[in-house]
Amino acid sequence: MKLSLFGVGDAGTRLVDKLLRAEVETGRNFTDGNVLAFNTAAEAFGETDALPEERQILIGDTHSAVNQYVEPADDSPDTDTASATDRDRSPGVAGDPELGAEVADDELPEIRRALDLVDDTEVDAAMIVAGLGGGTGCGVGSVLLAELKSIYEIPVYVLGALPAADESDERAHTAARAIRTCVPLADAVLPVDNEAWARSTQPLTEQYDEINEMVATRMLSLFAAGESEPATVSEMRIDPxxxxxxxxxxxxSSVGHATIEVDTSDEGLFARLMQLLGLAEETPDTQTDAxxxxxxxxxxxxxxxxLPCDIESTDRVLVILSGPPSAISRKGFETGRYLLEEETGTVEVLAGDEPLPNAGEITATVLFSNVTDVSRVDxxxxxxxxxxxxxNDETAVVDTATSTDGATTISADERATDDDSDQPFEFHEPEAQHENGDTSGDTANTADNNVAGEPMATDDSAAETPADADTDLEGDDANTAAATSSDEHE
Structure with a gap:
């Protein structure tokens, strides 16, 4: 499968760079150079190895509110308070998604010129890669998503990192807004949960490279399977x-991954063809393989x-087996598919293989699509x-204190009850999630307007924006709302 990659923010820039390095290391050419990285600070560009300089797009450098220099952070512990303080000092939009969206809107002509470097006719899909808790990842990412959806006829996916529990509440709030903006608009969202992958024994910032390595391995096993030169006959070669x-x-969506070593035998092409044609009898070795x-x-x-989730809540599953052809049999496929049907409760299980003749291991990559029971997102x-x-409480206090004309002041919480924001939020059903309709009081239905206009607005009068819609997610329906639906996981 061919993908165009669009990194956004520090996290997106670093992860795209990691994906490009993995592309070279594995011989799976799945981008054909169709890559861009957008950032509001040049700092992350200096840390890349594989991302060409002409594909690094700095935006907002002339905006008065965008900071290109930051004082070094102290060595304070990686706590909630420290995280918030570090964000205030950070370069770029300093974690402000509204500013990020404003910068992206102002620089849309520059963004569109950069998009001309990508040949969307040569790829099967596009993917935005971003940290959903960051101002650039969320703000610029939402505007870019709307732009790609308006000009591309191919699917547009989002690979986004979710902030860990010890990161600031502000980042959690930004990530929640990003999810609510992306899910109704993107063709699929693949979050990466930093909390699940972080080890408590060391600061999260020291684990970014390791987490990125994990993400790159899984994304290449999923999207780049079959992009190396085929050297043998495939039983069920994976197709885009x-x-x-x-x-x-x-x-x-969520991705699982496992690998085992195998002892392969040199059975030759003729024997392989006989097996594929069903002319060779099954042997105990084949049964063991299954x-x-x-x-x-x-x-x-x-x-x-x-993304940790209940796999029984998935709508559709795909399993890809990568490894030496002699170790992957049709019976093995059937056994694996039957297991997935049993464990997930869905009959929509697709399967494909990626023959790697020189491999000494078999890898299983499993994609769970549209998972609806995700406690981490809740x-x-x-x-x-x-x-x-x-x-809102702070705003209400300010409103009351500054009211001098004798008029009744309405608090933010009271304003919220004047609309439908106290109702549980629900996304579209999968088959209708990208259609526009009556948008009154429905954030999912108005995602296009939210993103293309003022995607990150937090004005209380904008009851349909992702920011205000966060209050809708309280209650028993939050679970369904989140999953029918991860700037820096690095």
Whole structure:
């Protein structure tokens, strides 16, 4: 599958660079150079190795509110307070998604000129890569998403990092808003949960490279499978249409991954063809192979997912087996697919293989599409609700203190009850999630307007914007709302 990659912010820039390095290391050419990285600070560009300089697009450098220099942060612990303080000192838009969106809107002509460097006719899909908790990732990313959706006829996906629990409430709030903006508009969103992958024994900032490595491995196993030169006959070679069909239901998706070493035998092309044509009898070795594949797929199911979720809530599943052709049999495929049907409860299980003749291991990559039971997103959104309430309370105090004309002052919380924002938020059903309709009081239905106009607005009068919609997610329906739906995870 061919992808164009668009990194946004520090996290997106670094992760795209990691993906390009992995592309070279594995021989899977899945971008053909169709890559761009947008940032409001040049700092991250200096840390890249594989991202060409002409593909690094700095925006907002002439904007008065954008900071290109920052005082070094102290060595204070990586706590909630320290994280918020570090954000205030950060270069670029300093974690402000409204400013990020404003910069992107102002520089749309520059962004569009940069997009001319990407040949969308030579790729199967586009992917925005960003940290959803950052001002650039969320703000610029939402404007870029709307732009790509308006000009591309190919699917546009979002690979986004979610902030860890010890990052600031402001970042959690920004990430929750980003999810609510991206899910109704993107063809699929693949969040990466930093909290699930971070180790408590060391600061998160020291783990970014390791987390990026994990993400790159899984994304290449999923999207770049089959992009190396085929050297043998494939039983069920993975096709881009399989990946796109799996993701076509939209919403949030998660990826599992597992690998086992195998002892391959040089059986030759003729024997391989006989097996594929069904003219060779099954041997005990083949039966053992089927059992091995079943264990491998189960390991992928039980592995640490990019987004921890209840796999029984998925709509559609895809499994890709990569490894030596002699170790992957049709019976192994059937066994693996049957296991996935049993464990997920869905019959929509697609499968494909990626023959790697010189490999000494088999890898199973499992994609769970439109997962609807995601406790991590629920917690993130509840945290965002609490943060928004605190902001509203502060606004209400200011409103009351500054009211001098004797008029009754309405608090932010009271204003929120004047519209539909106290109702549980629900996204579209998968087959209708990108259609426009009656948008009254419905954030999902108005996602196009939110993003293209003022995507990050927090004005209380804009009851349909992602910021105000955070308050909708309180209650029992938050679970469904989040998943029918991760600037810096680095």
């Amino acid at each position: 249409a399989d990946v796109m069909r799996t993701l076509a239901v939209g919403g949030l 059992a091995t594949i079943k264990r491998l797929v189960r390991s992928a199911l039980n592995s640490k997912l990019t 917690k993130l959104q509840k945290r965002a609700v609490a943060y928004q309430r605190g902001q």
